[in-house]
Amino acid sequence: MRKIVGLFLILTGLQLAAIDFFRVPPTKVVTTKEQQLYYHNNIHEQNYYGSNSWAVKFDLTTLYPQVGTLNFTAEAAKFYCPVADSFDDVTVKLCTDQAGQPAQVLQSYTISPQFGWNQLEFSPVTDSLFWLVLDYPTNYSNQYIAASAVDGQHSYFWDENYGSDGYYRNMGELGFNSELMVNLIGEFQIDGIELELAEFQFLKNENDEYYPWLKILNNSNMQADFVYLKLNITSPVTTLKDSLVLEPILAEASLIFDGSENSAVYQLEEEPSEYEITARVGTIGELITDNNVQEINFNNFTLEFPTKVVENAVNISGWSQEIWDVLAELQQPEIYKINYFADADDLPFYNQAALQRFNYYDLTGFPVTIVNGEKRIVGFNPTIYPDSLQTLLQQPNPTTFIQENNFTAGYLDNVEEIFIDIELENPGAHVFNTTLLNTDLWIGVAQDSVSQDIDISGSVLIEILYQKNFPTLTYGQTETDTLTVNKTLDISAINDDYANCTLIYWVQNSSTKQIYAFNSIPFTDIEVVSNSSGIVPKPEKWQIYPNPFSYESGLQIRTSLKMKSNKFNIYNIKGQLIKQLTATERWFGYDKSGRKVAPGVYFIRSIKSNTVKRCILLK
Numbered sequence: 001m002r003k004i005v006g007l008f009l010i011l012t013g014l015q016l017a018a019i020d021f022f023r024v025p026p027t028k029v030v031t032t033k034e035q036q037l038y039y040h041n042n043i044h045e046q047n048y049y050g051s052n053s054w055a056v057k058f059d060l061t062t063l064y065p066q067v068g069t070l071n072f073t074a075e076a077a078k079f080y081c082p083v084a085d086s087f088d089d090v091t092v093k094l095c096t097d098q099a100g101q102p103a104q105v106l107q108s109y110t111i112s113p114q115f116g117w118n119q120l121e122f123s124p125v126t127d128s129l130f131w132l133v134l135d136y137p138t139n140y141s142n143q144y145i146a147a148s149a150v151d152g153q154h155s156y157f158w159d160e161n162y163g164s165d166g167y168y169r170n171m172g173e174l175g176f177n178s179e180l181m182v183n184l185i186g187e188f189q190i191d192g193i194e195l196e197l198a199e200f201q202f203l204k205n206e207n208d209e210y211y212p213w214l215k216i217l218n219n220s221n222m223q224a225d226f227v228y229l230k231l232n233i234t235s236p237v238t239t240l241k242d243s244l245v246l247e248p249i250l251a252e253a254s255l256i257f258d259g260s261e262n263s264a265v266y267q268l269e270e271e272p273s274e275y276e277i278t279a280r281v282g283t284i285g286e287l288i289t290d291n292n293v294q295e296i297n298f299n300n301f302t303l304e305f306p307t308k309v310v311e312n313a314v315n316i317s318g319w320s321q322e323i324w325d326v327l328a329e330l331q332q333p334e335i336y337k338i339n340y341f342a343d344a345d346d347l348p349f350y351n352q353a354a355l356q357r358f359n360y361y362d363l364t365g366f367p368v369t370i371v372n373g374e375k376r377i378v379g380f381n382p383t384i385y386p387d388s389l390q391t392l393l394q395q396p397n398p399t400t401f402i403q404e405n406n407f408t409a410g411y412l413d414n415v416e417e418i419f420i421d422i423e424l425e426n427p428g429a430h431v432f433n434t435t436l437l438n439t440d441l442w443i444g445v446a447q448d449s450v451s452q453d454i455d456i457s458g459s460v461l462i463e464i465l466y467q468k469n470f471p472t473l474t475y476g477q478t479e480t481d482t483l484t485v486n487k488t489l490d491i492s493a494i495n496d497d498y499a500n501c502t503l504i505y506w507v508q509n510s511s512t513k514q515i516y517a518f519n520s521i522p523f524t525d526i527e528v529v530s531n532s533s534g535i536v537p538k539p540e541k542w543q544i545y546p547n548p549f550s551y552e553s554g555l556q557i558r559t560s561l562k563m564k565s566n567k568f569n570i571y572n573i574k575g576q577l578i579k580q581l582t583a584t585e586r587w588f589g590y591d592k593s594g595r596k597v598a599p600g601v602y603f604i605r606s607i608k609s610n611t612v613k614r615c616i617l618l619k
Contacts, residue, residue, distance in 0.1 A: 211259030337458025
């Protein structure tokens with residue numbers, strides 16, 4: 001299953017002379033081409049309900065605006081049905097456009113949908129703008145419309161309560177960045193050559209060599225004679241460029257290029273490394289080049305990330321218990337299960353940490369299961385959820401560039417402070433700086449056995465103690481960090497049950513969401529030490545900016561310890577306390593009574609480290 005969101009909740013030309021080419025053997029595969037128009041990404045990521053009619057607008061004038069006249073002969077349509085047992089038929093209508101809404105019905109067919117892709121044929125119709133409308137009643141329990149998490153500017157739903165007569169409303173404009181999984185099938189009508197790189201893969205053979213595999217479409221009624229392929233294989237330390245001349249592609253046909261059969265194979269670096277592989281195809285005199293490039297990001301890391309982290313965005317009502325029943329059967333020790341209650345109605349489980357993670361994943365509804373940060377099961381369908389989860393868990397663990405991750409903690413019982421030490425090592429993997437800039441270290445607290453009323457499988461996230469971006473873990477480097485927290489002031493255990501709490505940390509890419517490292521320490525395993533042991537936590541590092549500052553800009557504190565117990569006192573030059581701030585607050589020049597203070601010099605003292613910094617407030 002995928003994401004289920006109730007819409008009724010809404011409130012309203014190339015220089016060839018300089019390139020060295022070599023011709024590959026003529027072992028191409030040419031097939032009759034089926035041209036398709038669609039805006040989704042071919043991945044069933046979401047389900048929607050709440051409307052009885054859905055639509056996708058196919059506008060060729062916006063698809064390729066540089067072409068004066070571009071028509072498409074529509075011959076068929078297909079859509080993805082996400083449920084195995086649909087009670088209602090689907091009526092698919094091909095329509096014209098009038099004032100940005102579906103108008104005249106050109107073709108209309110009704111079918112009983114089957115799970116997966118459903119295709120139906122039309123009598124050919126040629127135009128530059130079409131609407132595909134699916135009349136299909138949807139509901140929360142057993143009938144949805146499928147979508148991919150892409151843009152949303154081309155997909156619509158019928159809102160009978162909008163305007164005097166109802167209206168098809170755009171999903172992207174309303175914040176639903178989702179394109180319906182609906183395709184229009186037919187042929188482009190183009191006077192000129194137009195190639196399309198439809199598919200691109202970079203694969204490995206039995207000799208540990210890599211090769212490109214491509215499918216190239218000729219969307220025109222003219223043969224493409226001089227077809228070239230340019231490859232850029234880039235790692236953080238080197239770039240390999242290669243250019244090949246392919247065989248001609250017949251009009252309205254496709255070419256399959258398999259590098260393993262054409263001696264287009266490449267040996268990559270022996271050391272683990274990230275790669276960006278870019279493929280560009282083209283021909284002389286081509287009319288459109290917007291769809292000629294694809295990029296693949298991958299790595300040849302060999303170190304396996306040992307843990308499978310299963311995260312659940314859930315609420316007490318709905319399908320959560322069914323999900324927990326499935327999870328309870330998972331006994332593998334390498335699986336760590338954690339739940340987020342981001343619905344404010346789900347007290348005492350709800351907290352800001354759960355909401356922070358919910359927003360981090362850009363989620364819009366419950367439930368969602370996320371495996372290792374990347375793979376999602378959105379929504380719950382009892383007939384397919386267990387198999388979907390097992391499919392994700394049976395996939396090979398992702399690989400990582402972090403070879404060592406040491407996680408230790410100690411407890412100073414006389415002051416109730418926990419100090420945490422983390423050491424991450426990357427001894428021999430080449431990683432792009434862009435990856436590291438998007439990589440964050442998180443430290444949090446999870447709690448088991450939180451209630452006798454519901455049987456939750458796994459932990460409940462109760463605190464995010466620390467989040468830090470670190471762009472420093474490049475080849476051969478080590479990243480270390482220390483955090484000190486107060487157990488009772490910084491950690492709000494449910495029912496004050498600290499014995500069932502666990503410190504957790506994970507390293508995660510904020511762009512791809514892949515988790516690179518994970519570790520945990522139960523509170524019961526944290527060593528109790530005394531100050532006489534000589535263990536001294538690292539001092540807090542903090543800064544203030546801008547300085548000087550104004551009433552408009554405000555003054556912000558940057559600190560390595562954004563704890564609730566970490567407070568800062570502001571004093572005037574007489575030593576009088578003006579105001580107290582937490583590490584997350586900004587000071588705009590007002591005292592604790594809400595009165596504006598006079599411009600001048602002020603002093604800020606960190607209560608935790610007892611260090612002082614001077615600031616200046618300007619007029």
